[in-house]
Amino acid sequence: MMVRTVLLAGCVSFFWTGPVQAGMPSVSLDLTDIAQLRLQSISFFLMVLLLSALILKLCWNLLAKDFPKLPRISYKGALGVSVLWGLMFLFVLTMISGARELLTPGAWEKSGRTYRLVEDKQPDDASLAAETTLDERRRKLGELRSALFMHVATHQGKFPGKADETTFAKEFWLQPGPLQARYGYVAGDKQADPSEPLAFEQAIYGDDQQLILFTDGAIKVLPTTKAQDVLNGK
Structure with missing residues (x-):
C-alpha cells in the first residue's frame, strides 16, 4: 500500500506541468515603528x-x-x-x-x-517693566521734580538748559523698573509761567500711558500719542 502511494505521487509530480514556486517559507509581520519599539521593549x-x-x-x-x-x-x-x-x-x-x-x-x-x-521661568525685562505701578512712576518723577525745583531755587529761578547741567545726583534721572531708562528732558531756558513740558518718561511700560512733568510742577498722565504731540509743541 505504501509503495503504491509513493508511485502514484511520483507520477502526479512527473506529469504536473504547472509552475512551481521554490524557496523557504517565511512569516513576517508588517509593524509600525511604534509597535516595533513596544515589541522590543517587551522582549x-x-x-x-x-x-x-x-x-x-x-x-x-x-x-x-x-x-x-x-x-x-x-x-x-x-x-x-x-x-x-x-x-x-x-x-x-x-x-x-x-x-x-x-x-x-x-x-x-x-x-x-x-x-x-x-x-x-524668569520674566523678561519688558514684563518686569510692565509690573511697575503708575503710583511708583508718579512718585519717582516727583522726586525728579523736587530736585529740579531745588536747582531753580539756587540758580536765579531758571531751569537747567540741559540735563547734564544739573548738580544733583544722576539717580534722579533714572526711571523705576529694571531697564534703568533715563527721563527725557526738554532742553532750553524755561520759566514756570507759562507752563511748558519740562521732563518726561520714556514709553517703556507697555500701558499706552506716559507721564510728563511741566514747569509749573504738574505731573500729567497722557496717552502716548497725545504725549508725543505735547512734547512736539502741537
Whole structure:
C-alpha cells in the first residue's frame, strides 16, 4: 500500500506541468515603528526578567550549600520571587512619586516616561517693566521734580538748559523698573509761567500711558500719542 502511494505521487509530480514556486517559507509581520519599539521593549523586559530569575536561583542554591536549613529553590520559584520583588518595588516607587507630588504640587512635569522639575521661568525685562505701578512712576518723577525745583531755587529761578547741567545726583534721572531708562528732558531756558513740558518718561511700560512733568510742577498722565504731540509743541 505504501509503495503504491509513493508511485502514484511520483507520477502526479512527473506529469504536473504547472509552475512551481521554490524557496523557504517565511512569516513576517508588517509593524509600525511604534509597535516595533513596544515589541522590543517587551522582549527586553522579558529577557531581563528571565535572566534575573536564573541569577537568583544560582545565588540562592549556592548559598543553600553553606546553610543546610535553607531550602533549595527551583527556577519556577525564582521566577515568582523576581516578579513579586518587581511588584513590590513598583508599589514603593509609586508611593514615593505620590508623596512627592503632594508635598510639592506643580513642581514636576512629565517628560516622556519620566518626570522632571519644572524650571522657573524668569520674566523678561519688558514684563518686569510692565509690573511697575503708575503710583511708583508718579512718585519717582516727583522726586525728579523736587530736585529740579531745588536747582531753580539756587540758580536765579531758571531751569537747567540741559540735563547734564544739573548738580544733583544722576539717580534722579533714572526711571523705576529694571531697564534703568533715563527721563527725557526738554532742553532750553524755561520759566514756570507759562507752563511748558519740562521732563518726561520714556514709553517703556507697555500701558499706552506716559507721564510728563511741566514747569509749573504738574505731573500729567497722557496717552502716548497725545504725549508725543505735547512734547512736539502741537
